[in-house]
Amino acid sequence: MKKKSVVLLSTVVALAMFSGVAYSASGLKLIVNGNVITPEVPPQIIDGSTMVPIRAVSEALGADVQWNEAEQTVTVNQSDRASMQRQIDLLQTALAAESADQAVKTWAKEVKNRNGAAQYALLSPELRSETVKTYEDLNWVTGVSSPWIDSYQVSDGVQADNGSVSYDVGFQLKTSTGSAGEGTVKVTVGMKDGKWMVTGLTYKDGSDELNGLVVVPGA
Incomplete structure (x- = not known):
């Protein structure tokens, strides 16, 4: 299956911009798709923004996370959804x-x-x-x-x-x-x-x- 890569210029934490991710103001509970996630590095509020460990959120969403020490980059590889969407579109066409x-x-x-x-x-x-x-x-x-x-x-x-x-x-x-x-x-x-x-x-x-x-x- 094809992969798509998203390179995030962050080392430990990054602002999570994933659907299905929720936060609790009390105790900064991290919930991904209904499941409570307890990462090694806890969520933090920095300058008014909620920051969470990118690896914990990404892996909970089924993505692979790689750290490049030399380039100081985090790379998130998530399965390409285009193929699945294409399958759905064809099935809907068949039902038309x-x-x-x-x-x-x-x-x-x-x-x-x-x-x-x-x-x-x-x-x-x-x-x-x-x-x-x-x-x-x-x-x-x-x-x-x-x-x-x-x-x-x-x-x-x-x-x-x-x-x-x-x-x-x-x-x-x-x-x-x-x-x-x-x-x-x-x-x-x-x-x-x-x-x-x-x-x-x-x-x-x-x-x-x-x-x-x-x-x-x-x-």
């Missing part, structure tokens, strides 16, 4: 629908499967921007083990003047003791970059949020 019916039916199926990543791949860029944080917070798994979606029905599409198509998708919920109610989501599908994508999601007829089984922006 070639018809409005295919888009809504695939979306409904993935809601039933609780597959947030697949649902997200079917959304328009605008809806992705609105919902990405929600999906991340759910760890890309929508819904809960109970109640679950037992079945769903997709209505015939109604085409608008702008070419978009709207559907009503009814979900029936169930638990181990029987029916747990139902809810309907209006799904609007439109053409984006030559592919059909979900461009709108709204709950209908006073439906509740289906116990978190469906991600609807602003709900």
